[in-house]
Amino acid sequence: MVQSFKFTLKSLKNTKGFLTSMTIMPIIMIILVSITLAYSNLPMVAVVGDASNLDYVSGIRTQTIEKSEIEYFLGSNQGTLIVEISGNGSIEKYYSSVENNPLISHIESQFGKAIGEKTVDRPRIEYSIGIIIFKLLTGASLLATVLIREKQNGIFVRIKNASISPYMHIIGKTLAILFVYEIANIVILAFYKFANFDFGNSDLFQMFLLLNIAMFLSAGIYIFVASIADNEGLLWVVSTGIFFPLALASGVLFPIKYMPNWMKTIAHISPQYYLQKSFVDGKLWILPIAIMLFLAFVLMILGIKNIIRER
Numbered sequence: 001m002v003q004s005f006k007f008t009l010k011s012l013k014n015t016k017g018f019l020t021s022m023t024i025m026p027i028i029m030i031i032l033v034s035i036t037l038a039y040s041n042l043p044m045v046a047v048v049g050d051a052s053n054l055d056y057v058s059g060i061r062t063q064t065i066e067k068s069e070i071e072y073f074l075g076s077n078q079g080t081l082i083v084e085i086s087g088n089g090s091i092e093k094y095y096s097s098v099e100n101n102p103l104i105s106h107i108e109s110q111f112g113k114a115i116g117e118k119t120v121d122r123p124r125i126e127y128s129i130g131i132i133i134f135k136l137l138t139g140a141s142l143l144a145t146v147l148i149r150e151k152q153n154g155i156f157v158r159i160k161n162a163s164i165s166p167y168m169h170i171i172g173k174t175l176a177i178l179f180v181y182e183i184a185n186i187v188i189l190a191f192y193k194f195a196n197f198d199f200g201n202s203d204l205f206q207m208f209l210l211l212n213i214a215m216f217l218s219a220g221i222y223i224f225v226a227s228i229a230d231n232e233g234l235l236w237v238v239s240t241g242i243f244f245p246l247a248l249a250s251g252v253l254f255p256i257k258y259m260p261n262w263m264k265t266i267a268h269i270s271p272q273y274y275l276q277k278s279f280v281d282g283k284l285w286i287l288p289i290a291i292m293l294f295l296a297f298v299l300m301i302l303g304i305k306n307i308i309r310e311r
Contacts, residue, residue, distance in 0.1 A: 043059075274288040
């Protein structure tokens with residue numbers, strides 16, 4: 001197992017661009033997704049008058065309009081609220097397209113703060129955590145690729161003839177690839193921390209735990225896939241045809257609360273849904289995660305046995 005671990009690690013290290021793609025690219029993805037979703041998820045509030053009076057209200061975007069554009073703004077669903085500011089900087093009137101608009105109380109609670117009390121919006125980690133979980137859930141496809149090629153090249157027959165344990169050989173490769181992903185996870189977590197991301201109800205340790213759970217689930221699934229696949233084409237089917245649609249239904253790009261009911265139902269069969277929800281809620285969904293870990297372990301054992309049985 002030790003030799004398999006070292007050899008696999010050396011091969012990955014010598015692969016040009018691999019370590020960069022494992023560390024730098026996820027951070028770039030985090031930045032892009034955080035900026036995009038953070039902006040798109042903020043409600044738009046139109047302002048008649050000086051919009052700078054709402055600069056100290058967090059959690060909204062503002063757009064200055066003319067009084068003659070009020071009906072068009074509300075009627076075209078560009079937003080649900082318009083605030084009219086008087087000449088002395090106070091709120092003169094609200095125009096809302098919905099009853100009991102929650103944005104009104106939100107603005108009232110923060111309006112008029114002193115400059116020293118200005119609320120600074122921190123980037124929220126929940127906008128990008130879905131992308132990272134998806135990357136880890138499909139991360140062991142690299143391991144599956146290696147195992148499939150070794151099957152094709154008759155490596156496991158040679159290993160048996162050399163009296164080397166196939167179990168230890170596969171476990172060594174698995175640990176080596178997961179070790180590289182672990183380094184990437186530490187880099188990602190360090191970036192989240194030093195970039196002052198808002199962890200919401202969760203914390204750094206819980207995120208570290210969830211990322212490792214995602215890696216274990218991925219390893220179990222892809223070892224089994226490698227055991228039944230004759231070529232690497234099936235890996236693309238699993239990653240893009242199964243995991244990606246499930247990720248979309250789990251809120252990786254769009255908040256689940258805005259999705260239709262049929263998509264919400266699909267989300268409940270996705271591992272990503274429970275991992276992502278555990279992080280956002282700040283508490284582990286013990287039962288679903290325990291079931292997933294058990295199934296991943298069973299798939300891993302079955303996969304290793306299938307690979308070893310092949311001639």
